[in-house]
Amino acid sequence: MKGVMIQGTCSDAGKSFITTVFCRLLANEGVKVAPFKSQNMSNNSYVTVDGCEIGRAQGIQSEAANAEASVYMNPILLKPRSDHSSEIVLFGKSYQTLSGVSYRDSFYEKGLEAIRLSLAKLEASYEVLVLEGAGSPVEINLKDRELVNMKVADLADVPVILVADIERGGIFASIIGTLELLEPSERNRVKGIIVNKFRGDIRLFKDGISWIEQRTGIPVLGVIPYINGHMIEGEDSLSLADRFSADKKASIDLAIIKLPFLSNYTDMEPFLYEKDVTVRWVEDMSTFGNPDAVIIPGTKSTISDLQFLKKIGLGEKVKDYFQSGGTVIGICGGYQMLCEELIDPEGADTGKKGTNEDGLALIPAKTVFLTKKKTVRTKGTLHSQIEMTEKTQLEGYEIHLGHSTWNNENKKLPFLMLETGEEDGYYAEKGRLIGTYMHHLFHNDEWRTIWLNRLREKKQLPPQNPTLMKTEKFKNLDQAVEEIRPFLKWDQVKDIMDSWGRES
Structure with a gap:
């Protein structure tokens, strides 16, 4: 060779x-x-055209x-779920979750x-x-x-x-x-x-x-x-400090909640191409500050990370921030945390059957974790009820176990209408609150510009034209x-x- x-x-x-x-x-x-x-050991995933997951x-x-x-470029992907165990993704599909010791003892020959x-x-x-x-x-x-x-x-x-x-x-x-x-x-x-x-x-x-x-x-x-x-996108959280330098000071301040089992943080990398945007990773109350928007990203362990946010006070801080007029977006696991209730009947998320956890309750929905992971590339448009931007096209991918359903149909306003005919996510307060399962949301240049221009308008800053991220990349x-x-x-x-x- x-x-x-x-x-x-x-x-x-x-x-x-x-x-x-x-x-x-x-x-x-x-x-x-x-x-x-x-x-590869990383919670940063890439979905292939045939709906498989690789590093x-x-x-x-x-x-x-x-x-x-293709899956042959990364046949084994280990996605940490706790300090002691990882989900094994074999040839792009979830295989099983094992501890480090069990992995070495039982998986070596198959690997x-x-x-x-x-x-x-x-x-x-x-x-x-x-x-x-x-x-x-x-x-x-x-x-x-x-x-x-x-x-x-x-x-x-x-x-x-x-x-x-x-x-x-x-x-x-x-x-x-x-x-x-x-x-x-x-x-x-x-x-x-x-x-x-x-x-x-x-x-x-x-x-x-x-x-x-x-x-x-x-x-x-x-x-x-x-x-x-x-x-060049980083592989894991070790490269966060290099990729998102705190030295950059700009007009728009985005606070990203740094979860213990953070996944797919590359969802945030398009903001690096925006000259008037700063990205900050928030780990505790002292670093929250007064951002223009808060983003809760994906995670490999939703309930565990939600419990962590509650313990250190960031969960309540995000709620207070939104209720005081702030802008909040939850992506995948972050979306699930914003729901009213998280239910894990089979232990798919926590490893413990019958686990229930109250969410941050900003979105009138509940999330139930399933044993089969959804991994797919996806396309859609902003839902027709969303003002002014109904023709905006978006594409990305989904990687998640949970399925979210509405607790109050009267408050239902989905964020996206997918090409499959399914609805995705939640949209409220003219975009001040968004939840979605779509990773790569901000890689869509037109949508990212619309969203950022609303933040700019709120601060009486001039609107910007779209930065063509793929070209720039x-x-x-x-x-x-x-x-x-x-x-x-x-x-x-x-x-x-x-x-x-x-x-x-």
Whole structure:
């Protein structure tokens, strides 16, 4: 198999970023390339055209590669539901929920089978694969049954490039320590090192490059500068601080409730393209402030996160904020929390049968959690009763267990009319209160602009024209690729892939 695997000395070293860049570089050269990550742990999801769920990073990487996303690009997705257990999504469908110990004991062989099948499918359809590892390849307590780093490099028989994050400090120790803890056969597979997130004058690191190469015998293929605003979506909550910088000050202040089991936070990323919008993550009462709008995002554990909000006082704070004239939107799990009652008869959300919890009661509905997850791409229009904007088209996707129904039909005003004929969500107070199951809501440029212009009007700010997010996203991706190109020995990277193929 022709390809390369990107591994890191630690989590958030930039593996997803480098993998995305490699996919884009190859695609721009006319190569039929696909990304691959055998096992992803993330509550950030991407829904494929056939209604299957994979890690969001692999979905974005497939877009960068000009390839249609498929379950074979990420056959195993682990979605944390608590500190001790995760839902296993296998080939895009919910398989079962297991603790970490049970997963290692009972799933390993099935995981290997899924990885082998996926690699074979991708190899038959693409010329080159860019594989991504997870965390560190030398987690000694996990290494004997790992499914995502050197074991996968061995199954695919590809060379490895090791990425290290210089911003964290201790880069020399992290590189040498990682290499020393690898088995000799694994270390022989490492054919290059990339130093990532360098700030300052790269010429000052010249001696560092020489030391690494002399000490390891492995070439440094690039010292990548820290790229501000590259707009390549992050994979998990570790990248939140980088993606949504609190340093930006703007006219419109959006407060996003940071839930313990936050999922699909990339729903908020379109706001990064709006020059007059600041996104703040609110974790407690002290950081709530006086925002122009509050958004409660998705979560993998709705009732647990709702209980958390109540415990720290944010639940009541959101209610008071809305009743005082504030604007609130709940997406997926956030929508469910805004209902009057949440019912979990089979323990699908909590793991405990018969669990009931009072919601924040801003929406006159109840949510019942089902055992079968709904995963689908969806399209619709704003409901015909919504003033002025009834022709606005929206598209996104749904990933949820719960089903919400009205407690008072007289107060029923759905947000969307879906193309299936179904109604979705809730709309009240001229949009001051919205609940919806549609992820990617704000990725719809026209709708996002309508919603933000209402906030601008409320503050007597001028309306803005739509920012074309998809155009901006790929413009920023290509700009990031071009910024990196001078600092990356790209021809040497390709030589590594080519020579490995000849040797094997």
